[in-house]
Amino acid sequence: MFSNQLLKGHLQTIVLQLLTDRGRMYGYEISQAVKSMTAEKIILTEGALYPTLHKLRAQGLVRTEVLVVGKRRRKYYELTPAGREASVSRVREFFEFVQTMQLLLGGRGKSTDHELA
Amino acid sequence: MFSNQLLKGHLQTIVLQLLTDRGRMYGYEISQAVKSMTAEKIILTEGALYPTLHKLRAQGLVRTEVLVVGKRRRKYYELTPAGREASVSRVREFFEFVQTMQLLLGGRGKSTDHELA
DNA sequence: AAATATACCTAAGTAATTTAGGTATTCAAA
DNA sequence: TTTGAATACCTAAATTACTTAGGTATATTT
Numbered sequence: 160m161f162s163n164q165l166l167k168g169h170l171q172t173i174v175l176q177l178l179t180d181r182g183r184m185y186g187y188e189i190s191q192a193v194k195s196m197t198a199e200k201i202i203l204t205e206g207a208l209y210p211t212l213h214k215l216r217a218q219g220l221v222r223t224e225v226l227v228v229g230k231r232r233r234k235y236y237e238l239t240p241a242g243r244e245a246s247v248s249r250v251r252e253f254f255e256f257v258q259t260m261q262l263l264l265g266g267r268g269k270s271t272d273h274e275l276a
Numbered sequence: 277m278f279s280n281q282l283l284k285g286h287l288q289t290i291v292l293q294l295l296t297d298r299g300r301m302y303g304y305e306i307s308q309a310v311k312s313m314t315a316e317k318i319i320l321t322e323g324a325l326y327p328t329l330h331k332l333r334a335q336g337l338v339r340t341e342v343l344v345v346g347k348r349r350r351k352y353y354e355l356t357p358a359g360r361e362a363s364v365s366r367v368r369e370f371f372e373f374v375q376t377m378q379l380l381l382g383g384r385g386k387s388t389d390h391e392l393a
Numbered sequence: 394a395a396a397t398a399t400a401c402c403t404a405a406g407t408a409a410t411t412t413a414g415g416t417a418t419t420c421a422a423a
Numbered sequence: 424t425t426t427g428a429a430t431a432c433c434t435a436a437a438t439t440a441c442t443t444a445g446g447t448a449t450a451t452t453t
Binding site: 161164165167168169172173176177180193196197200201250252253254255256257259260262263264265 | 278281282284285286289290293294297310313314317318367369370371372373374376377379380381382
């Protein structure tokens with residue numbers, strides 16, 4: 160549904176926050192979690208998700224561990240200390256961005272209330 | 277500040293809403309309005325703004341009129357009926373997107389309250 | 394047995410930017 | 424008075440983050 164242009168630039172933020180919440184996840188698990196948490200309104204395509212995970216790793220924000228369950232190979236991702244910091248700042252930045260957008264779009268309402276109350 | 281990746285896909289939405297509010301504006305005026313309304317947190321670069329305006333026109337969402345003030349040429353943009361509809365749906369879509377993101381990012385708070393209360 | 398789900402991956406194409414130019418007029422400052 | 428900044432428009436190449444469209448392989452369901 161929103162898997163189009165709206166998501167641009169927010170994919171890393173989503174992954175970082177999910178890993179903050181759940182500790183350790185593998186790629187497929189992340190895609191399923193996002194799908195179910197958003198009632199399928201956000202779908203992370205594999206072509207977007209895997210390159211994003213690889214990039215987070217290249218940036219030193221996550222580290223990986225491959226586990227073999229049965230004969231299936233799962234690549235688990237976990238935040239590094241730098242990743243934990245990045246997660247906080249990315250999420251904060253998202254909400255700041257939304258608040259700023261509300262100045263333009265006339266967001267009547269109490270704002271997103273992030274880090275404010 | 278946010279002029280980077282966060283803005284992706286939201287530029288048309290911003291322009292449409294501004295024209296909804298103010299009726300008729302020219303390009304430079306739009307860029308200045310966005311800058312001052314957001315305390316310079318959102319800067320629309322000219323390389324992004326002008327192609328966006330041309331695209332909105334190609335899509336039939338705005339129409340243009342060139343006025344000459346002194347010897348300066350200003351190209352005014354105004355919403356078409358289709359543009360007025362698009363403006364409403366784009367803004368609504370933005371806030372729906374934000375609400376969906378809050379499901380993932382743990383947006384504590386009362387949501388953006390858009391079209392809800 | 395075949396289809397679906399799980400689980401990973403890459404590469405070509407696309408779209409919306411940024412960056413970096415270009416032209417021309419008006420106004421303020423040195 | 425001329426230089427710089429602001430006003431006002433524009434385009435093109437490069438960048439970036441996606442989508443689309445493949446590929447491999449195992450496990451489960453029909």
